[in-house]
Amino acid sequence: MYNKVETNMNFVDREKQTEKFWEDHDIFKKSMEQRKQGETYTFYDGPPTANGKPHIGHVLTRVIKDMIPRYQTMKGKYVPRKAGWDTHGLPVELEVEKMLGLNGKEQIEEYGMEPFIKKCKESVWKYKGMWEDFSGTVGFWADMENPYVTYDDNFIESEWWALKQIWDKGLLYKGFKIVPYCPRCGTPLSSQEVAQGYKTVKERSAVVRFKVVGEDAYFLAWTTTPWTLPSNVALCVNPNETYCKVKAADGYTYYMAEALLDKVLGKLGNEEEGVKAYEVLETYTGKDLEYKEYEPLYACAAEVAAKQHKKGHFVTCDNYVTMSDGTGIVHIAPAFGEDDANVGRKYDLPFVQFVNGKGEMTEETPYAGLFVKKADPEVLKDLDAQGKLFDAPKFEHEYPHCWRCDTPLIYYARESWFIKMTAVKDDLIRNNNTVNWIPESIGKGRFGDWLENIQDWGISRNRYWGTPLNVWECEGCGHQESIGSRAELAERSGNPDDAKVELHRPYIDAVTFKCPDCGKTMHRVPEVIDCWFDSGAMPFAQHHYPFENEDLFKQQFPAQFISEAVDQTRGWFYSLMAESTLLFNKAPYENVIVLGHVQDENGQKMSKSKGNAVDPFDALETYGADAIRWYFYINSAPWLPNRFHGKAVQEGQRKFLSTLWNTYAFFVLYANIDGFDATKYKLEYDKLSVMDKWLLSKLNTVIGAVDDNLGSYKIPEAARALDEFVDDMSNWYVRRSRERFWAKGMEQDKINAYMTLYTALVEICKCAAPMIPFMTEEIYQNLVCSIDKNAPESIHLCDFPTVNEAYIDKELEKNMDEVLKIVVMGRACRNAANIKNRQPIGNMFVKAPFELSEYFKEIIEDELNVKKVSFTDDVSSYTSYTFKPQLRTVGPKYGKYLGQIQKALAELDGNAAMAELKENGFITLKSVSDDVKLAEEDLLITMTQMEGYVTEGDNTVTVVLDTNLTPELIEEGFVREIISKIQTMRKEAGFEVMDKIMISYQADDKVAAIFDKYGDAIKADVLGLDVVAGSVDGYEKEWNINGETVLLGVKKGE
Structure with missing residues (x-):
């Protein structure tokens, strides 16, 4: 018969046993194998980095990414689930730097690139075992034995093919552009990487006096980056705005925008003393001021301009200058801003860059060696001492920081490689419009807006551990070629062994070949590529497409489903869309569930420094995977922030999991007492009671609701339908039908009750199996496999239930x-x-x-x-x-x-x-x-x-x-209280459910009369053999029942 069910809530130990059962019997592999002939439903797993530990947010992503494929598998589809590892990039390098005690690129190169690369390759697997254990514990099923790995040469070769395609379309180019640049890491960042690292900072801006040549007057110009002032070569005004020359109350004559006079100069006035802040002398359009010259702020900038034989230090015009902040006059340093660079090109200004690749001021300036942000106060101090600083107001703004090392970024002119995403903007938008975004507001809003304002993708990184950029450049004439495969590389070099070279630095850097134009040597350019390109290449690179598995790639592209956290909007979601559009001009995914971040119980972001971070392993060991999974499914829409805390998880565990478990335990308890075997009976609908028909109707309605909702990716709706049904089944059907299970013998009504509850339990477990895979497996093993040797070996090898319309x-x-x-x-x-x-x-x-x-x-x-x-x-x-x-x-x-x-x-x-x-x-x-x-x-x-x-x-x-209340009603209520107390004492005394008992009482005459009158009714309800006044020498307890003191006793019958 059925195994006895423990009613303790120690789900964690039971989950470990279930996980072992799956491993011992290869249930995941069997679930894949049995659906091989089914329709393919493709899921892409965004690759985590194995050199970082999982956090509680990964539980959310894992349980969503596991549940939908489980559901689709039970629907008969073949759902390949290849795990992946993101192995390149700065995070790995930074980890290795820390491990080796190195700091920065110079020390890496002193240590040696080859041994450094070997350490990177080792480092990426640091937490692989932890990730695999974590995935098993949380119930995440994926092919961990044959994962795709982004550092694998086959994966890289597929990326080379992709880059060559982009090159051949004329979309991969080298440009001298202003790029977001991390001075600590020594490399530029893509716009999607920049978007991930903004912080709110408080800094000082500068309103500076620039002396007009030939006049006792000054241009008042504003900047939020004082460290760029030594590189100033021009000022810029809006040609269409009105500017004034004014005599100010501080004794100076200034040029600035009319619209900002009061905002900037108003504080100089004193109404009480009748002092006006300023007096307007003349007005101009911005265009009138064009080419008006001023004295250089720093001599070093004038010297560089002279060496370049270029004119600088005059007023320029551009429409980007606004009247919302500052003075209406902007300082121009073309090396440090996109707008500045555009103005520089327009007026052929000198190029002055007094900041080196480490973000330090160069020796030409008075601030040599200072990091730019530390130079700010020194610049302000010097200008103030020279009478050139009008004001240095504090301001708060969002400033980009490196998402990997937390260093403030600088906008810096340098040569980089770019993919011309602006050329495929319309295609990107059209492809995005084919995607079912959940929620739609992310696809149309956050992601859609990103595509509307798309910028070219800064693809190159001046680093070491990454996919090498597959461009070779001639040392003589500058001719460039992109190599699209290892075979092509060996053909160009003339050395067959080059087809086997490892596709990483420094090995690939050693491969050279002859320039077809001038005959000199062509070398690979030194850059590696953005590791986001790696993860975005996984749809084709995981299959080593197009070099092999062409049919497999076509079968599994695009994905029907992907899911990651909202910060991947400008990360993986974008890199997938960008590469798929560039290569295949179609969306790489059809349905996306965007996940909100996991917060603490107060809605605060979790962090170790705040002490509010939850260790996922501790949480799983405390509550179990099913409880945490259930919380994430039912708590809120998945795209909203989730406040994770123990009380909320335990509440879901109590309300749903424990209710389901206790209902199952109730069934097993009485089925074993009666020797009930569900395989020996049929569910005969016409013989069922109204209550049975109601439960079966609700069951089939909920099967349809869960199926429809999961098929439409509506997860909370599916969870709530299950939650309501389990509550109805336990707290209504079982409670209303309890006496039917207690009845003697095995009459038809009792069989009906057993078969109805058995059917509901088994079918609702199949329905809930994708969400709570552990508990449903354990219930299925006991209710089904224990009595039916021909049943599927696991609940996860069953089909998802279908609606029986006849029962609704x-x-x-x-x-x-x-x-x-x-x-x-x-x-x-x-x-x-x-x-x-x-x-x-x-x-x-x-x-x-x-x-x-x-x-x-x-x-x-x-x-x-x-x-x-x-x-x-x-x-x-x-x-x-x-x-x-x-x-x-x-x-x-x-x-x-x-x-x-x-x-x-x-x-x-x-x-x-x-x-x-x-x-x-x-x-x-x-x-x-x-x-x-x-x-x-x-x-x-x-x-x-x-x-x-x-x-x-x-x-x-x-x-x-x-x-x-009449006296008769009060008396009847007293009897019910007595019955309740005796039932409580049966449990406290440890009696089995079917044990017959002796009952005793000691009380006054009023209560004794009630026992005399209702003794038979009391015995019938508590399996009593006899009711006696006095004592039965058993378990006794004194009670206060409606104000009456009663000593009750119970003893197991002979």
């Missing part, structure tokens, strides 16, 4: 919903009257727009312990209502009528007015005006109840409970 009875479900609604209201009335449910009540009246049959009335009577439930058209005699105006809302609407409204409301027939309010949603006070219509929010409503009655209701149903 919507009218029955509607009636039972109405019953439940009335029961909830009746319980509320009992609570309001402070009457326990064990105390019988004489009458309850129900006013409702429907009538229920006697069968359903009897359910309500039994559930609420009411002798008679009557439906009526009028309950007004039990309640009355009084109304007053809600001044907060009525005042603004009908202020002039307020006195009349108060009087009219006081004179209303309260019950008639309440009926009107429920029917129309408002009441009309015609005695005041036909225009005065008061809705519920306009009214303060007080309900008065007739003494001895309690009411509860909503807009459609009103329940009235008669709380007048």
Whole structure:
């Protein structure tokens, strides 16, 4: 028969046993193998880096990415799930630098590139075992034995093919551009990387006096980056705005924008002393000031300009200058900003770059060796000392930092390699519009906006550990070629061994060949590529496409489903879309679930420094995988932030998992007592009770709802449907049917109850298996595999349940919903009257727009312990209502009528007015005006109840409970209390469910009379053999029952 079920909630140990069962029996492999002939449903797993530990956010991504493929597999589809590892890039280098005690590129090169690369290759697997254990514990199924690895030569060769395709289309180019640059890492960052590292910082800006040549006047110009001022070569104004020459109260004459005069100079005035802040002398358009010269701020910049034989230090014009901040005049340093660079090209300005690759001021400046941000206060101090600083206001803004090492980025002119994404902007937008984004607002908004403002992809990195950029350049004439494969490389070099060279630095750097134009040697350019290109290449590179597996790639492209956190909008989601558009001009994915970040219970971002980070291994060991999975599924829409904390996880565990488990335990307990074997019976629908048919109807309705919702990627909706059903099954069906399982023998009604509950348990477990794979497996093994040797070996080898339409009875479900609604209201009335449910009540009246049959009335009577439930058209005699105006809302609407409204409301027939309010949603006070219509929010409503009655209701149903208790009712309630206490003592004494017992009591004559009168009824309910006054020499306990002291005793019968 079935194994005995422990009712403790120690799910963690049981999950470990289930995980071992899956491993021992290769269940994941079998689930893949049996669906090989099915329709392919492709899921791409965004590759994590194995040199970093998993965090709690990875639990969320893992459980979402596991659940949908499990569901689709149970739907009969073949769902390949190849795990992957992201192995290149700065994070790996930084980890190795730290391990070796190195700091920066110079020390890496002193250590040696080859040994450094070998250490990087070792480092990427540092936490591989931890990730695999983590994935197993959380129930994440993927092919970990044959993963794709981005440092693998086959993977890199596929990337080379892709880059060669992009090169041949003329979209890969080398440009001298302003790039976001990390001075610590010595490399530029792509725009999507920059987007991930913004921080709010407080800094000082500078409003600087630039002396006009030939005049005792100054241009007032503003900058947020004082460290760029030594490299200043021009000023810029908006040609279409108005500028003024003014005499200011500080004694200086200034040129600046008219629109900002008060904002900048206003503080110089003194109204009390009659001092004006400024006096306008002349006005100009910005265009009038073009080419007006000023004296260089720093001599070093003038010297460089002279050496370049270029004119600088004059006013330029450009429309990018705005009147929202500053002075309307902007300082120009073409080496440090895209707008500045554009102006520099337009006016052929000198190129001055007094910052080196480490982000330090160069020796030409007075600040040699200082990091740019540390140079800011020194620049301000010097300018102030020279009388050139007008002001240095503090300001707060979002500033980009390196997402890997946290160093402030600088915008820096340098040569880099770019992919011309701007050329495929329309294709990107069109392809994005084919994707089902969940939520849609991310695809249309955050991601769509990103594509609308797309920039060329800065693809190169001046680093070591990464996919080498496959471009060779001639040392003589500068001719360039892109190599698309190892075979092509060997052909160009003439050395067959070059087809076997490792595709990493420094090995690939040693491969050279002859220039076809001038005959000199061609060398590979030194850059590696952005590691985001690696992860974006996984759809084709994981298959070594196009060199092999062409059919396999076509079968598995595009993906039907991917999911990652919202920060991947400009990370993996973008790199996939960019490369797929460039190479195949189609979207690489069809459905995307975007996940919100996991926060602490106060909605704060988790971090080790704050001490609020949750260790995922600790959480899994404490609560178990199913409980955490369930929390993430049901808590909120997946794209919203999730507040993760123990209480919330435990609440879901208690409400859903424990309820399901206890219902299963209940079934097994009584099935074993009766020797019930579900394989020996059939579910005969025509013989079932109404309650059985209701549960089967609900079951099939919920199967359809879960199937529809998971098929539409609506995860919380699917979870809530399961949650509601399990609650109905346990707290309604089982509770209402309990006595059927207790009945003697094996009559048809008992068989029906067993078969109905068995069917519901097995089918709902199959339905929930993708979400809570551990518990459902354990229940399935015991309920199904223990009695049916021909059943699938695992629940995860079963088909997802299908709806049996013949079992769905919507009218029955509607009636039972109405019953439940009335029961909830009746319980509320009992609570309001402070009457326990064990105390019988004489009458309850129900006013409702429907009538229920006697069968359903009897359910309500039994559930609420009411002798008679009557439906009526009028309950007004039990309640009355009084109304007053809600001044907060009525005042603004009908202020002039307020006195009349108060009087009219006081004179209303309260019950008639309440009926009107429920029917129309408002009441009309015609005695005041036909225009005065008061809705519920306009009214303060007080309900008065007739003494001895309690009411509860909503807009459609009103329940009235008669709380007048007769002596007979009180006596019957006392008996129910006695039965309850004896049942409690049975448990406390450790008796088995079917043990017969002896019962004793010691009490006054009043209680003794009750035992005499109701002894047989008490025995029947508690499996009693006899009830005796005195003692039975067993387990005894004193109770206070409704104010009476009673000593009860129980003893196992002979």
